[in-house]
Amino acid sequence: MPFLKLENIARDFSDGRQIRRVLFPTNLEFEPGALTVLSGPSGSGKTTLLSIMGLVLRPSEGSLYLEGRDVTTLSDNEAAKLRLQKYGYVFQQPMLIEGLSVMENIALAFAVQGAHLPDHFRDKTEGLLKSLGLEETSHMQPRLLSGGMKQRASIARALIKDPAILLCDEPTSALDAESGQAVMAILKRIALEEGRIVVVVSHDARVFPYADRLLKIENGTIVANTHERYVEAKEVQ
Amino acid sequence: MRSLTAFRMVVHDRSSTAGALLGVVAIVFLVGQQLSILFGLLNYMSVLVDHSGADAWIMSANVRNADAGNLISGRYVDRAMGLAEVKWAEPILIGSGLLKTSDGSFESVRVVGVRRPRLAGGPWDFAKADERALLDFEAVTVDRLDLDKLGNPVLGQVTEIGDRRVRVGAISEGARGFQGTLVFASLEKVKEIVRTPSGRYSAILIRFQPDVDKETALNNLRAVMPEQTVYATDELSRLTQRYYFTNTGIGGSFGFSTTIAVLIGIIIISLTMYASVLSRAQDFAVMRAIGGRRRDIAVVVFSEVLIIAGIGVFVGFLMLATLLNATHGSAIPSYFPKYVPPILAGVALAVSLLGSLIALRVALKAEPASVFH
Numbered sequence: 001m002p003f004l005k006l007e008n009i010a011r012d013f014s015d016g017r018q019i020r021r022v023l024f025p026t027n028l029e030f031e032p033g034a035l036t037v038l039s040g041p042s043g044s045g046k047t048t049l050l051s052i053m054g055l056v057l058r059p060s061e062g063s064l065y066l067e068g069r070d071v072t073t074l075s076d077n078e079a080a081k082l083r084l085q086k087y088g089y090v091f092q093q094p095m096l097i098e099g100l101s102v103m104e105n106i107a108l109a110f111a112v113q114g115a116h117l118p119d120h121f122r123d124k125t126e127g128l129l130k131s132l133g134l135e136e137t138s139h140m141q142p143r144l145l146s147g148g149m150k151q152r153a154s155i156a157r158a159l160i161k162d163p164a165i166l167l168c169d170e171p172t173s174a175l176d177a178e179s180g181q182a183v184m185a186i187l188k189r190i191a192l193e194e195g196r197i198v199v200v201v202s203h204d205a206r207v208f209p210y211a212d213r214l215l216k217i218e219n220g221t222i223v224a225n226t227h228e229r230y231v232e233a234k235e236v237q
Numbered sequence: 238m239r240s241l242t243a244f245r246m247v248v249h250d251r252s253s254t255a256g257a258l259l260g261v262v263a264i265v266f267l268v269g270q271q272l273s274i275l276f277g278l279l280n281y282m283s284v285l286v287d288h289s290g291a292d293a294w295i296m297s298a299n300v301r302n303a304d305a306g307n308l309i310s311g312r313y314v315d316r317a318m319g320l321a322e323v324k325w326a327e328p329i330l331i332g333s334g335l336l337k338t339s340d341g342s343f344e345s346v347r348v349v350g351v352r353r354p355r356l357a358g359g360p361w362d363f364a365k366a367d368e369r370a371l372l373d374f375e376a377v378t379v380d381r382l383d384l385d386k387l388g389n390p391v392l393g394q395v396t397e398i399g400d401r402r403v404r405v406g407a408i409s410e411g412a413r414g415f416q417g418t419l420v421f422a423s424l425e426k427v428k429e430i431v432r433t434p435s436g437r438y439s440a441i442l443i444r445f446q447p448d449v450d451k452e453t454a455l456n457n458l459r460a461v462m463p464e465q466t467v468y469a470t471d472e473l474s475r476l477t478q479r480y481y482f483t484n485t486g487i488g489g490s491f492g493f494s495t496t497i498a499v500l501i502g503i504i505i506i507s508l509t510m511y512a513s514v515l516s517r518a519q520d521f522a523v524m525r526a527i528g529g530r531r532r533d534i535a536v537v538v539f540s541e542v543l544i545i546a547g548i549g550v551f552v553g554f555l556m557l558a559t560l561l562n563a564t565h566g567s568a569i570p571s572y573f574p575k576y577v578p579p580i581l582a583g584v585a586l587a588v589s590l591l592g593s594l595i596a597l598r599v600a601l602k603a604e605p606a607s608v609f610h
Contacts, residue, residue: 056605084528099249111238112529
């Protein structure tokens, strides 16, 4: 049984006058331990697909299965609970909350529903930040960090809950080449070493070499689904 | 963590916090000072009744307030004393007169005559000398706050009220009436001044024996003088206050200004919270995407409001206390019953929450999917 399965998933949008299909029936399966890059031109439907996979957007048709359970029509609260437990998100912009320190931004991802932070939370966060090259930043305000550091902090926020699925929307688009490479290397390591499903949406060809699997989408349809590893793991480490 | 997030947002978004804070402070301070003046005036309305030291007042029939009773016969003093529940019964005579000031002009005063030697219904607090001054037939008291108006008379100064010779025997403190300057004198002197028929009084004050059931005693009093009105003191106080409140336009005036203050506060809070939440819309969408429910967003927004409202209530009361202290003992009527601050704080919190509802609506609309755009 695949960990995450999309079965005939399609999505329509309406502008009030007409309904437009932006994602045509799509069948995909994802297993832990691989980094998938989803690429395609602007408006091709890749963000829509990612949003549906991430339980933040409901499909118009089809079914979404998570660990064999149909999660297509969950209530708002049930979907939020699953997002909290199973998912980590890295957005195009880091979207750290101003006013909260890096540590507090990470803590919010853990306790956004009001749960108490576990005793080991601080140590775990410090360790995570260290592994992402962000030592000594835990008490800093996001505005004091560089773009690359912010994006890595947002990765820390996504990883603090040990999510099974990490969804990343253009995580390198706002970064310089060097920072982008560093972020992709981290995501690659997370997928391989920590055995997570990592899906990266990007139309930046520089991220393709990090992919274990490359999906190409055009006009709402998956046109390529390549399972070849573009580079050996040792080359990106 | 949600409350901490709210706190951090409040601290970080200084301009919107300051705006919302201004709204809460405006509500607490403006409404508070309006209420303090209103309660101060209410105190003036029933000042004679409240400080009479009596348990009950016997007045003429169909009385609508303590200042508008017809004269009643002194025989009711004896009739009241005939009841076992009554400890004492003392007549009081209230009238008007013109007091000749130091510069020869005249000032209208309310003269209150109290019977010696008990002096029931007389002044209760003094700035200079004391109530024993009224044991002198000619002595009168004037209030400290009215001294300037009356030409700053000094103790022992002889003057006239209603062409009758009086001597300033004591300076009272806080004896100000809603209808004007209060001057206390002996019953006989006031009879001379207002020229009432012999044996007629404005009211008879009653003190019950200790340990008697006051309701029973009141009913017994009413039974022996059915043609007169018998009020418990607090009942007459409320009746008098309600009469002036509803018949003089004070109620409407204060109600209007208080409503305006509350509305201004709501508008300020609404606008600033709306702007604040709007600027945080993306953050709320992020919180939703990472697993926050709508109720978690509501907790953050309400926590923000409660933090701001809490600080605003504190600052508002601080300013109010400063104002009340500054005006204490001045001619500005101000009084704050103990039960008012908690109610005012509760109203300020409720109004703040009300003001944040539009902002909450915006916050709850934050779609988690929007973070992927």
